Amino acid sequence: MNSIEEIAKVLKSLKSAVIFTHMRPDGDTLGSALALGRALSMAGVRTEILNEAPIPERFSFLKGVEKIRTSPSFEAEAFILVDVSAENRLGLLQELFRRGMRKKITVNVDHHTSNSRFCRYNYVEECSSNCQNIYKLILALGGKIDTEMAEALLTGLITDSGSFSHGDVGRETFLTAAACTEAGADVGKISFEAFKKKSKARADLYAETISKLRYFLDGRLAVAIVRDGVLQKYGLGQDATEGIVDFALEIDTVVVSVCIMEVKRGQYKVSFRSRDINVNEIARVFGGGGHILASGCMLFGEEEEVLDRLSFTVSQYIET
Ligand SMILES: [Mn+2]
Incomplete structure (x- = not known):
């Protein structure tokens, strides 16, 4: 496995990247992609986020979610996978990923213990949400968390941890959440929008x-x-x-x-x-x-x- 610094170094050297999210997307894969995508864009890396299908309505409160595409609009230098434990979790995007795998730089940032580390660069750290890893990665990139990133990250933190109720929630989770609220993310709003609101x-x-x-x-x-x-x-x-x-x-x-x-x-x-x-x-x-x-x-x-x-x-x- 690579260190977070190694991953940050690889990402900083890129000109362009496509970020892949997993099928039946949840708050964690979307939050990871949106926050990292924004951080990379700010660092001058042309970035685009993909999902195999349109994003569920309940995530429409997240800024940038409307720009997520089902196929890439440009030929990127790298493929980055966030919260994707195995290739088959990409659903219909598997083909695209497999085809690109041979010639592109592939980067895997995930928190699933079952992740088989199938990319060239892998950072797999078991914790309550992958957004916790993405937060560390953005800091390693030398970036600053703004309100938009904080909202995306906190969405992943809240949804994947069952509103901070799972056994693997710990000090790091709360410290990351605290950094997000400090940057302007609203716990109450995110909890309701992403977790509780039902038709x-x-x-x-x-x-x-x-x-x-x-x-x-x-x-x-x-x-x-x-x-x-x-x-x-x-x-x-x-x-x-x-x-x-x-x-x-x-x-x-x-x-x-x-x-x-x-x-x-x-x-x-x-x-x-x-x-x-x-x-x-x-x-x-x-x-x-x-x-x-x-x-x-x-x-x-x-x-x-x-x-x-x-x-x-x-x-x-x-x-x-
Ligand atoms: Mn997750």
């Missing part, structure tokens, strides 16, 4: 899904199921399920919470959450991964069979 349709989806929560392993495993067609019924996109998996983890008997979303008939996107079980290991059994306390994978098959496999695998990791 009525989303509240209905939430209520329906939670009311049908299923329990396994004596209530230690909870599974929320969002079936094919339900999102369409409420006129919602896939990002509307975010947060559902966190709810069941608040139940006193539950040690692993899972949300399975049927993206296509018989195809499920699975999210895992825990307070102390290593769900990165569990997701890896199914070819996925992520963080120790928050991870995901894809599963295929009939619903009952998928639930059997899930509950069997989780049972292997829960102390009995």
